[in-house]
Amino acid sequence: MSTTPRARVGRPRATAGSTQLAPRDEILDAAAALFVENGFAATTTRAIAERIGIRQASLYYHFAGKDDILVELLERTVRPSVEFAKTLREDPSLASAAALHTLAVRDVETLAAAPHNIGTLYLLPEANRDRFDGFRASRRELRDAYGAFAMDAATDALRATWTLAELGAAIIHLVEIVIPLRRDGEMIDAVRIADACLRLCGLDDAAIAAATGR
Amino acid sequence: MSTTPRARVGRPRATAGSTQLAPRDEILDAAAALFVENGFAATTTRAIAERIGIRQASLYYHFAGKDDILVELLERTVRPSVEFAKTLREDPSLASAAALHTLAVRDVETLAAAPHNIGTLYLLPEANRDRFDGFRASRRELRDAYGAFAMDAATDALRATWTLAELGAAIIHLVEIVIPLRRDGEMIDAVRIADACLRLCGLDDAAIAAATGR
Numbered sequence: 024m025s026t027t028p029r030a031r032v033g034r035p036r037a038t039a040g041s042t043q044l045a046p047r048d049e050i051l052d053a054a055a056a057l058f059v060e061n062g063f064a065a066t067t068t069r070a071i072a073e074r075i076g077i078r079q080a081s082l083y084y085h086f087a088g089k090d091d092i093l094v095e096l097l098e099r100t101v102r103p104s105v106e107f108a109k110t111l112r113e114d115p116s117l118a119s120a121a122a123l124h125t126l127a128v129r130d131v132e133t134l135a136a137a138p139h140n141i142g143t144l145y146l147l148p149e150a151n152r153d154r155f156d157g158f159r160a161s162r163r164e165l166r167d168a169y170g171a172f173a174m175d176a177a178t179d180a181l182r183a184t185w186t187l188a189e190l191g192a193a194i195i196h197l198v199e200i201v202i203p204l205r206r207d208g209e210m211i212d213a214v215r216i217a218d219a220c221l222r223l224c225g226l227d228d229a230a231i232a233a234a235t236g237r
Numbered sequence: 238m239s240t241t242p243r244a245r246v247g248r249p250r251a252t253a254g255s256t257q258l259a260p261r262d263e264i265l266d267a268a269a270a271l272f273v274e275n276g277f278a279a280t281t282t283r284a285i286a287e288r289i290g291i292r293q294a295s296l297y298y299h300f301a302g303k304d305d306i307l308v309e310l311l312e313r314t315v316r317p318s319v320e321f322a323k324t325l326r327e328d329p330s331l332a333s334a335a336a337l338h339t340l341a342v343r344d345v346e347t348l349a350a351a352p353h354n355i356g357t358l359y360l361l362p363e364a365n366r367d368r369f370d371g372f373r374a375s376r377r378e379l380r381d382a383y384g385a386f387a388m389d390a391a392t393d394a395l396r397a398t399w400t401l402a403e404l405g406a407a408i409i410h411l412v413e414i415v416i417p418l419r420r421d422g423e424m425i426d427a428v429r430i431a432d433a434c435l436r437l438c439g440l441d442d443a444a445i446a447a448a449t450g451r
Contacts, residue, residue: 058362059362060362061362062276062277062278062361062362062363063276063278064276064277064278064279065278143360143362145360146357146359146360146416146417146420147276147361148272148273148274148275148276148357149276151420178442180442184429185425185429188423189423189425189429192414192417192418192423192425193411193414193425193430193433196410196411196413196414196417197407197410197411197437199410200406200407200410202360203360203406203410204406206360206365209402209403209406211399211403211406211407215398215399215403216407219407219437222436222437222439223433223436223437225436225441225442227439227441228392228394228439
């Protein structure tokens with residue numbers, strides 16, 4: 024099934040590999056490429072190991088299996104933004120609309136830079152299993168961070184009809200537009216997507232300009 | 238790999254099957270369930286046939302293979318909305334903002350009613366192959382219908398910074414929020430999502446109320 028070119032098997036770490044990545048990151052990178060190209064089910068740990076020229080046993084030194092690799096890949100799409108949301112929340116000088124905008128810009132950039140567009144893996148049936156509860160909890164945390172900033176920034180009319188979770192869901196999904204766009208070879212810059220998040224909260228152009236210091 | 242309970246094999250059409258679906262629709266429904274639960278790669282045409290109690294040969298009478306089934310499932314998530322957009326476009330009495338809102342409501346309802354939330358299949362690696370060019374073209378057609386209504390409805394400020402394709406992409410993705418929401422057992426009603434689409438175009442509450450006759 025795999026279309027991976029057969030790489031040499033051995034210990035390329037000692038022989039100046041083609042990348043500068045740590046072994047663990049190299050495994051993640053190769054797995055991301057194969058999952059995105061061929062699907063999760065069709066990708067074996069052997070194919071991942073072969074792609075970077077290590078033995079399957081070396082892969083198992085770093086990861087218990089394919090699920091663990093997918094968990095780590097998915098968490099890497101979310102965790103930096105969850106952490107960033109915390110630092111924004113701790114800044115009392117930052118208005119909610121500005122915090123939401125800043126978070127959205129950072130999140131778009133994280134997704135746009137993710138190797139092999141791994142955000143596409145989030146809707147895999149496999150990612151719905153119990154093993155991925157931790158990832159889903161992290162993603163809910165990010166959604167609720169968006170929701171909290173958004174509810175605070177929103178107009179009264181909006182706050183009367185949307186719950187925090189709903190508004191957070193709408194915004195995280197709007198941010199994640201970069202995933203299908205990138206897959207189709209297109210892109211919208213991060214600032215305009217972040218502007219759209221504020222528009223979703225009912226802010227007009229003047230309010231957006233004020234919030235973003237433009 | 239499959240967890241499908243083994244159904245009887247034979248010709249259940251003649252013996253009052255458990256559903257009222259036509260054979261072709263019954264195949265599509267069973268395939269959608271298995272693709273969504275277990276993934277596309279892990280689902281065999283045999284598992285699909287067994288699930289509804291027909292022979293594999295009967296399945297091949299209706300579909301050339303798994304790819305054809307996935308194409309048809311994906312097109313069913315998009316085609317009704319493409320057709321509906323055409324009828325909206327042909328109504329000269331309908332303003333663009335109203336048309337956009339009406340289309341978004343119908344589209345959300347179509348996705349919310351799709352069997353087994355087949356919208357989740359759209360990001361499958363398999364759906365990126367040439368075989369799915371037709372589906373992707375249909376989806377682009379829907380995106381551009383959204384984009385055309387949206388550009389016409391949008392404020393000048395927005396029209397100056399977004400292209401039709403970009404705005405269409407943002408809106409179709411906002412509509413498709415129902416797919417992950419439904420997967421997580423949540424829902425936002427169609428009218429509020431459609432309102433959010435108009436907000437994305439820069440419309441304020443008064444303009445949204447006017448466009449939707451509220």
